[in-house]
Amino acid sequence: AYIAPPLQQYPVAGAQPVAPVYAQAPQAGYPPAYVQGGGLLPLPRPGAAPADLGWNAAPRAQPPADSAAAELRELEAARSVSITAGTVFRNRAGEAGLSRLTDFEIPFEARFPVGDGKIVVGVTPTFLDAGSPAGDWATASRFGGGPGSAFTGLLNGTTAGQQNASGLGLSVGYEGKNFGASIGTTPLGFQQVNLIGNATFKGAFGDAWSYKADLSRRPVTDSLLSFAGAKDERTGERWGGVVATGARGDIGYDDGTYGFYGYGALHGLTGKNVASNSRFEIGGGSYIHLLSEPGNKLTLGLNLGIMGYDKNLSYYTFGHGGYFSPQSFVSLALPVDWSGRNNRLSWRVNASLGVQAFNQKETPYFPTDSSRNGDAGRAAAGAASLGLTSTIYNGRYPKTSKTGLAYNLAAVLEYQLAPKMYLGGSVGLNNAQDYRQFTGSLYLRYVFDGSSTLGVPTGTTLRPLVSPYTPLL
Template sequence: MKPMVFVAVFFLWLSSTPWAAADPPTLVALFPKDTPAETLKAPESLRARASLEIAWWHFKEKRYEKAQKLFDEALRVAETPALRREAQWGKALCLDGLGKRDAAAALIQDLESQGYGNRNTQRWLASYRRAQSISQRILWEDRLRREALQTVESAETTSLWRFTQRNERALRRCIAPEAFFEVAKALRQKGRNEEARRLYEKVLDCATRDRLRLGVFYELLDVIPPEEAIQRIDAEHRRPGLPDSYAKDLETLKMEAYRRKLRNLPEASFETEQIAQIILEKNPTDPEALLRLGWFCYHAGRYSEAEDFFARHRQAHPHRNDGAYGLAYTFMAQKKFREAAQALDSMKPPYPEGREALVFRLHMEEGAFRWKEKDFSGAEALFRRAAAVNAEDQGPWQSLGWLFLEQGRPREAADAFQKAYTIQPTGDDAEGLLLSLERSGDFGTAHEKALEMARVENPSVQEAAGRHYLRTGKVLHAASVMKDEKNDATPWMTLQTSYESRSGDEGTSRKRTLRTPWTVYVPRSSESLWALKLGGVYLDGGDPGARPFVGSFGLPQVTKADVSRWIESAWVAFPSITFIKEGAWDFRATAGSSPLGGPVDPAPTFSLELHNPQWHVEVHHNAVEDSLLSWIGQRDPYSDRTWGRVLKAGGSIGRDMSWPDGSWLSVRLGADHYGGHNVWRNFSVTGDAAVGRSVPFRSGTLSVGGFLSASHFDRNSDFYTYGHGGYFSPSFFLMTGPTVRYRSDPRKPWWLDMKASAGYLYYETEASPIYPRDATNAKYSGDRFSGLGYSGSFRAVRLLSPQWALGVHVDMDKSSDYTRWAGGVGLTWFFEKHDSLGRITPHYDTFFQPRAW
């Protein structure tokens, strides 16, 4: 068959196929509208046309690769521009179908540049450009996400901030806002809250997805105040068209903002109650709101309401222990200790960290309550339980110590305080331990403990040791550990002048004395003191008359009388030195002599004292100062003899007791032997007892009580004939009555000590030989007295300047057959400046002590 005939037959067949009934969508449209029809119908390459027709058929069947080959073939053999453009268009569509859109776009853009484009090519290019823009945005977003992830993982604040600066344009165009959200979170975690806040707000401006906006609002809770967060959430809630789920999530987030605000409020704030109620209106079982409202009511003292909220919490959340924990506290505050214990028992493991501490507190508070109700055994049991719960807390042992002290069990109290002090040394435990040892009478152990405490580097413990020293009279020790006492332990000196008068017979029993002692006190350490005294005394007994009944008057051998031999007055001196050492037993030793001067040679004198707060032991060898005869001796006007200068040698033992309420009891027994130069020997026993109570009063201490004093002398030697001693020596003496004393606190610029006693006085004296050392039968008659006796003392000292103090004293006494009174002044000079008189000076300076008759 000839070729032309074959082609004609092919076209007839092709025109009869269904897909050839219509032209390809843009086949004719590719030619310009003004193209001549002859051109369209001009003879063309049959081969090119055949390739195009077959290519479109494969294209419609989506066999893009075969179609592309045929379009390429047509491009190669086509002789007219129209066929070439159709082939180029078809090839572009095949490339598009194969996913090679960029190559397809290049062919179509080439057609557009030739001026042969139309609506379809423009639509395709527009779609391509949109897709390309979307693709570029996706690539940009992907790049931003990857970069943000790397920046966040690097965890460098500088890198985070640089990311936001570098990609600010992308954020303005809302490209990948979630990437900036992650960077903002990282900035917040780094503590850069202000930068994070600004970035969150920018993300919020361009974020459209509800989930992302919700995340931003949630993160903003950590960088803005809860009040502002609530306002922002409310504003978001007012946006129209919100999905119900998103609105519900916003409401949940708002409640979280309220919870955070609730956490920031103090438990006692009234706003706490308001916010908690708002939360409970939305969620009546909200655990945090129930707890906070319960604690608010607890701190406000509204215990029944607190109990209700904690009970609701426990009922709604039985797996949590917080409600039971709050109930325990609330029941304890209402003294419902059994219910509190039940609440604690209802807790389930794992227990909260503070449960053991709360059990401990429950035992302690119930123990204190039982103690207050005087249920001592119950209180003791509870304190011991508390000690078993927490062996590292000294509180139970401290409470047991004070409980035992109140019950009068000082030894057990000392053991309890010792355990508390061992756990942790505190001033309270040290105070309790020392008080317990004092009340048990174990002053030796108390002193050793106080010495240890004084070396502890804890001011409160040292203060406790200092108070023990003050209670036990160890003022030197106190000055070494108490800051406000330290300046006391410095030297001082006192010069005093006093006048004393004793009633009696002129020339014999009557005595007038002027004393001018000068004493220097030198503390040598924290526990010892030296006192050096040198004094002058003027003695005046008065004129005995022309033939006084003294000395050897009336004896047969008396042949003449020289009244001038009788000493009417004299100046004498007396030195002494005293050493004092404080310790478990305080020690005092004084050595001196009877007055230097007088008709009889002086004799050494001494006294030794040993005492603690309970016992007092003393031995002495001292001059008897009742008269000139007993003190310095006399010359016999009727002979060449001298006699007198009586010394008493003996001792005493005393017992002092005191109780916590200030009551006290004191008992003393003593005995003395009296002897002197040519003086009848004598022996005496004495006893004293006093009972009373001391209470604080007007910056000092007031003591009120009663006393009894009794004594007995073997011989009555209160006469002035040769052989007698000239001192009061009744065979029986008794005085009893009330006594009162007030002493001010010495830690002031002034000091006051007033003492007065009065009561029934009775004594009687035996008949006594006129000349006890001569064989005569003549006797003095005995005497007796029954009536009022009294004694009193007044001393006042004032600090005139930091180093000078001036004092006065007045003393009087009617406790024998004589009446005596004395008055004087004293001037004290401190080596160091003082702001008060201190404690050491009033305690040891003899000027500050009541007159010992």
């Protein structure tokens, strides 16, 4: 389900997005979430490229009896150098060599105080595997060179080859109270490497209103083709590596009892030898605070999201991008958010259930080169004569539409092993948009000059390590 937070987040290479929980400072490379009247944020939108991350937030700390000591601990946390390292695993179900994706990353992040903000440096070894497209006609003709390459491959015994990629992602950024910016790369070593980054400004007016503006260039990580780029071994052609460039604006209101929010975004999508595309997004929702007490908070919301793409480029032949790109997508969902803290243990659980509907119009097999249809048609006729297919080739993928239930479930636990050390993990499962995805992470964080007290919030807890390129959901 398309379940957006009041102010949505966007991951960028090497920087872990964090929304304030225990009065955390915003992180570089990923626009920080607002604290809506001290309450929790509804579940974030999954998917769409960039799949956006508001999940990585938690409730604001409750003031301890000794407020002066609490302020000192917060100041210590804000001025501390910290290092976080761990592993992130993501698996997206699908067709081998095409939509299937296994993504394993080892993010490392170091944060250094500078002036009133922090410099954030990220390094992320990344390993992707999509498998190999099957050799049968029905599959081989929908990858790379299409029917022509499939027919030649069947005659010569050649295949499209194993689809995998590995590389090292880099980023550096600055995060301040109201401004954040970052610059980085998709992993060096991929078929296609892109420069990515963002600049974000946020603020508030009155006691309950908040706003945010974000300019960004981010990778589309729906598939190996869209994220890293692919190569058809039968032809030697390379294409893919899609990025979304554009702007987004958010506004929210929270008076401590209830809140509402709205957002709008417009992005252009480009990739190597991939047809250009554009995307719009609008949405909003409301939520109420069912429970708000020290160490235990619960919210319930209602969320509506709408988006659409100019072109359907969701396939894997040359010129397509391999990313979900419906011409209309509508989602209505009910998100529930529960978080809390008990001594050294912090947790957060996000869950939602909703309904979604989308339509994808028919689209050319080769959106950047219609001249390929002649050879493709002759190859398809040859395959039919050999009994390999009974489908008549018309040069276009058919239109599709779907309506159904969508679910999202995510959870994170973090335990303070020692005054300056935290161990955490997270899991996520969803079937939003047109895929099923599982994610998980395990991480360790060390704060060099943090609090010397166990079980006391210091601004450094409940910041789950997630993929720097894709959200938890």
